[in-house]
Amino acid sequence: MMQEDYMKIMKKLLITGFEPFDGEQINPSWEAVDRLLTEINGYELVKLRIPVAFGEAAAKVIKVVDEIRPDVILCIGQAGGRGAITPELVGINLRNASIPDNNGYQPKDEPIVEGGECAYFSNLPVRKIAHAINVAGVPSHVSYSAGAYVCNDVLYTLLSHYKNTEMRIGFIHIPYCAEQNKEPSMDINDIVKGLVIAIENI
Numbered sequence: 001m002m003q004e005d006y007m008k009i010m011k012k013l014l015i016t017g018f019e020p021f022d023g024e025q026i027n028p029s030w031e032a033v034d035r036l037l038t039e040i041n042g043y044e045l046v047k048l049r050i051p052v053a054f055g056e057a058a059a060k061v062i063k064v065v066d067e068i069r070p071d072v073i074l075c076i077g078q079a080g081g082r083g084a085i086t087p088e089l090v091g092i093n094l095r096n097a098s099i100p101d102n103n104g105y106q107p108k109d110e111p112i113v114e115g116g117e118c119a120y121f122s123n124l125p126v127r128k129i130a131h132a133i134n135v136a137g138v139p140s141h142v143s144y145s146a147g148a149y150v151c152n153d154v155l156y157t158l159l160s161h162y163k164n165t166e167m168r169i170g171f172i173h174i175p176y177c178a179e180q181n182k183e184p185s186m187d188i189n190d191i192v193k194g195l196v197i198a199i200e201n202i
């Protein structure tokens with residue numbers, strides 16, 4: 001009985017990471033999500049691995065949101081070339097891919113939602129999150145562009161889909177991890193540490 005009461009007051013956070021893409025064997029976003037404890041800052045974490053596929057990735061998130069009704073959705077993705085953990089401020093209504101997604105689809109200058117708003121801001125406190133991660137010694141700053149590939153597709157689609165709800169939605173890009181032998185990279189433990197701090201500050 002007590003256990004049930006306790007479970008009822010736990011808030012739920014759906015956290016997603018991506019499958020590998022672009023010839024990589026791993027995606028550090030999923031590696032980091034997989035390593036997180038399942039309870040942080042009063043949130044029960046539900047972890048979901050999503051495909052690097054336009055449309056499909058966001059649809060999978062929405063399906064699980066409908067099932068589990070989380071309070072927060074936090075999506076994580078790899079941003080090769082970045083050296084810091086970067087909470088994204090904005091999702092834009094644009095698909096433009098320099099490489100095909102994992103279904104072989106490579107859109108060029110297409111809207112995500114035909115006739116939709118140009119952009120939506122994340123409603124997570126991205127500055128507070130970036131600051132807190134930095135203070136803990138892990139490089140972090142706010143990003144003003146999640147790109148126009150699948151990560152932005154997921155962020156924009158979720159912000160658009162839940163725009164008139166209480167749903168809190170954020171996206172954090174992370175660097176390559178050391179195992180991928182690409183630069184710049186970040187130790188997976190620092191990536192995990194950064195994500196924990198992010199969850200502590202949402």
Ligand code: PCA
Pocket residue numbers: 018021027029052076077078079146147149150151152
């Ligand atoms: N990064 C890509 C998609 C999947 C991922 O991890 C992006 O930044 O769009």
